[in-house]
Amino acid sequence: MAMLEVHDLEVYYGVIRALKGISFEVNKGEIVTLIGANGAGKTTTMQSVVGLIPKRSGSVIFDGHDITKTPCHKIVHLGMTQVPEGRRIFQELSVYDNLLMGAYSMKNQSSFKSDLEAIYTRFPRLAERKNQIAGTLSGGEQQMLAMGRAIMSHPKLLMLDEPSMGLSPLLVDQVFEIIKDINKDGTTILLVEQNAGKSLAISDRAYVLENGSIVLSGTGNELASSEMVRKAYLGG
Amino acid sequence: MEFLNTFINGLSVGGVYAMIALGYTMVYGIAKMLNFAHGDIIMVGAYLIVLFLPINPIVAIIAAIILCAILGIFIEKIAYKPLRGASPLAVLITAIGVSYLLQSLAQIIAGPNTYYPDPLSKLFPEFMGEPTYGIITIGSFSIKLSTLITLICVAIVMTALTLFVKYTRTGRAMVAVSEDKGAAQLMGINVNHIIMITFAIGSALAALASILTTFDASKVSTTMGSLPGIKAFAAAVIGGIGSIPGAMLGGIILGLVECFAQAVPAIAPYTVTIEFSLLIIMLLVKPTGILGKKRREKV
Numbered sequence: 001m002a003m004l005e006v007h008d009l010e011v012y013y014g015v016i017r018a019l020k021g022i023s024f025e026v027n028k029g030e031i032v033t034l035i036g037a038n039g040a041g042k043t044t045t046m047q048s049v050v051g052l053i054p055k056r057s058g059s060v061i062f063d064g065h066d067i068t069k070t071p072c073h074k075i076v077h078l079g080m081t082q083v084p085e086g087r088r089i090f091q092e093l094s095v096y097d098n099l100l101m102g103a104y105s106m107k108n109q110s111s112f113k114s115d116l117e118a119i120y121t122r123f124p125r126l127a128e129r130k131n132q133i134a135g136t137l138s139g140g141e142q143q144m145l146a147m148g149r150a151i152m153s154h155p156k157l158l159m160l161d162e163p164s165m166g167l168s169p170l171l172v173d174q175v176f177e178i179i180k181d182i183n184k185d186g187t188t189i190l191l192v193e194q195n196a197g198k199s200l201a202i203s204d205r206a207y208v209l210e211n212g213s214i215v216l217s218g219t220g221n222e223l224a225s226s227e228m229v230r231k232a233y234l235g236g
Numbered sequence: 237m238e239f240l241n242t243f244i245n246g247l248s249v250g251g252v253y254a255m256i257a258l259g260y261t262m263v264y265g266i267a268k269m270l271n272f273a274h275g276d277i278i279m280v281g282a283y284l285i286v287l288f289l290p291i292n293p294i295v296a297i298i299a300a301i302i303l304c305a306i307l308g309i310f311i312e313k314i315a316y317k318p319l320r321g322a323s324p325l326a327v328l329i330t331a332i333g334v335s336y337l338l339q340s341l342a343q344i345i346a347g348p349n350t351y352y353p354d355p356l357s358k359l360f361p362e363f364m365g366e367p368t369y370g371i372i373t374i375g376s377f378s379i380k381l382s383t384l385i386t387l388i389c390v391a392i393v394m395t396a397l398t399l400f401v402k403y404t405r406t407g408r409a410m411v412a413v414s415e416d417k418g419a420a421q422l423m424g425i426n427v428n429h430i431i432m433i434t435f436a437i438g439s440a441l442a443a444l445a446s447i448l449t450t451f452d453a454s455k456v457s458t459t460m461g462s463l464p465g466i467k468a469f470a471a472a473v474i475g476g477i478g479s480i481p482g483a484m485l486g487g488i489i490l491g492l493v494e495c496f497a498q499a500v501p502a503i504a505p506y507t508v509t510i511e512f513s514l515l516i517i518m519l520l521v522k523p524t525g526i527l528g529k530k531r532r533e534k535v
């Protein structure tokens with residue numbers, strides 16, 4: 001059964017039709033990637049699915065719930081958490097407080113301490129800097145914090161919007177490793193990337209988004225070897 | 237002694253401005269709007285005290301604070317929430333409209349007369365003995381009871397608010413919302429709920445400010461909130477609007493300037509002019525205020 005089903009999703013910015021009725025699904029346990037050029041509509045897709053941007057039409061089903069009209073702040077309670085584009089950590093809060101906000105949706109705060117320890121173990125840099133104001137972290141540390149913050153809510157589905165953006169190649173590799181790890185621990189992943197090579201390599205399935213429409217889909221391997229993807233996204 | 241007295245008066249007057257300024261600054265930080273009806277909450281608080289004082293002074297104080305908090309929530313729900321996402325000008329005009337509405341309603345309900353209720357300092361009859369009515373003397377130093385209580389209240393409120401914002405989940409969520417509403421929602425924070433709490437706290441503080449100002453010189457009229465409201469707004473801007481320590485600092489500075497200006501006979505008549513000049517100078521020199529910071533551009 002699909003964990004996330006998106007049907008005919010249409011989004012407008014004023015008169016501009018940014019998403020032209022796209023459909024895709026993410027199954028339990030998978031890593032699914034949306035790849036596409038800058039401006040294709042990837043972020044619009046991610047943010048309209050969670051209700052941060054209003055949908056014109058279409059429907060979104062998550063884990064059996066119709067969340068098409070669910071307000072954004074309720075979605076995380078259902079088990080879907082997003083690391084937004086640009087990370088958007090709370091710059092004025094400490095690392096610890098950012099993680100506290102990550103756990104804001106947890107009804108039962110009793111696991112907070114052990115969850116925190118798990119994050120600090122996974123991201124030792126965050127442990128070293130737990131009392132530091134998040135705005136002073138490096139780009140890589142901020143990305144770790146954004147992922148740690150999201151994991152604090154125990155998502156069933158973790159959505160990541162260009163987590164490798166602006167990072168050095170070494171850190172990019174590290175981010176992809178972490179995503180694979182999180183997935184191994186049982187979290188389903190929906191990933192958005194411009195870095196098609198690396199993301200297809202770790203994906204079970206992928207969709208190609210162009211100008212607000214899905215033009216191609218398949219397994220990670222299929223897409224990585226497809227003529228069209230290689231020309232457009234993998235530099236030949 | 238003269239200097240010390242003026243200084244302490246300034247702290248107490250400034251503390252009250254700070255309390256009102258906190259309402260402006262918190263609402264601005266979180267809802268990104270200037271709530272020009274905030275000053276009129278002071279007025280409503282004063283009328284509530286007039287209304288409930290015959291029952292019991294303590295009841296009057298508690299009722300004023302609670303009812304003002306509810307009024308703040310109500311105003312936000314009815315007038316501002318429907319305008320979420322509207323142009324700032326529309327919101328500003330609405331806030332001015334709410335301000336006039338509150339004043340007009342007060343006039344319809346309570347009439348145009350100015351009230352001179354019993355001073356609240358009668359709460360403490362043990363200090364009522366003539367001729368040291370409401371004055372505490374320690375050695376050669378004497379302080380008005382109302383000033384002392386104001387200082388204590390201001391200290392408690394500022395400490396409590398700072399601790400609340402710094403160390404509670406809700407307080408941290410307020411900072412998160414003020415910084416990035418979208419990211420806050422992604423964490424499961426109900427932004428409307430946080431805005432509601434902010435209005436409740438701001439309005440409760442306005443009511444408390446009202447209680448402290450009507451402590452021993454009560455004069456209650458429908459427009460009484462305007463001047464302290466505007467001054468506290470100036471204080472919030474001077475300190476850096478959106479910043480909680482900024483509002484506290486701005487309020488205290490304005491109160492000190494006011495009291496010292498009034499203590500010098502030659503410039504006393506120009507006190508208000510001096511206070512607002514301070515605002516203009518600040519806007520020219522550092523528009524973000526003393527502790528205000530430039531918003532980071534979002535990616």
Ligand SMILES: Nc1ncnc2c1ncn2[C@@H]1O[C@H](COP(=O)(O)OP(=O)(O)O)[C@@H](O)[C@H]1O
Pocket residue numbers: 013016018036037038039040041042043044045
């Ligand atoms: N807030 C906005 N207002 C108007 N147009 C927007 C806005 N955000 C994105 N767009 C447009 O929508 C299209 C898709 O953008 P986006 O979803 O951010 O693409 P991607 O994440 O794939 O780079 C682009 O053409 C972009 O210019």
Ligand SMILES: [Mg+2]
Pocket residue numbers: 042043044085162
């Ligand atoms: Mg994008």
